[in-house]
Amino acid sequence: MGRHIWGKTVGALVLAVTVAAVSGCGSSDDSDGKPAAKASPKAPSVEKATAAFQAAVEKFDADGGCLEQEPGTCWEQMQAVMNPARDLRKAANADKETGPEFWSEAYALIDTMEDGIAVGEDKGVPAGGATMTNRDDVLGSAHDLSDWLDENPVA
Template structure:
């Protein structure tokens, strides 16, 4: 019985050491996170420029020429990220109100609907039916046009 009791104490000590080690690591991580400076807020002007650059890159890279599903997902996501950043910047912008941004918000929401599908649905044969490419890519270009017509610094 003494041998089992000694093994139990050794195992308990190891478990205790692992728990203490895990706790100290997590508290160190929390302390490190607390000392990180907050990310600098992006201005509407910067977000607009970044979004416009993403649309221009999409166009100059040839857009999305393949009709097969899944061939344009990366490009769709590359346009969605700066659109989300633009929405955050517009929300934080105090010089304009939500009414000013309502059309831009609607276009970004349409892009979100297309991305929410979770994949590129491709372009249907005949081109009569709309796909999530239209929601994301078409709305991105409409948003780009809207931003050009409504410049904000």
């Protein structure tokens, strides 16, 4: 007899939850049941993205670059160059006039920068500077990309 009452109670709870979910009682959303479309940010123009990236590289150079060799001392500067590079990739992806073949070398350089950032920290410069670190991937590639943009103007 106890099992019979327990089964009815659980059945009633399941029914109540199902009815509430179907009727929309469990949601404060006034939509028609469809998920809201997320507005994707519009890609900047290639000209604006190029100018912003070039300005970031110029600022890095004007500020003296990475002044310290120790790990962790240049992460902010690396990020400051990487963020406009990402915007440049978005703009290049949206650019219908030139196409992906034109941007292939730029994409490769931005990918190298992303690989350096993916390390998650500034690895610094090893004693003697004999081996490369993620600074070279990010900042060296940023300068190579800046040169490529100068040689391949899009405006």
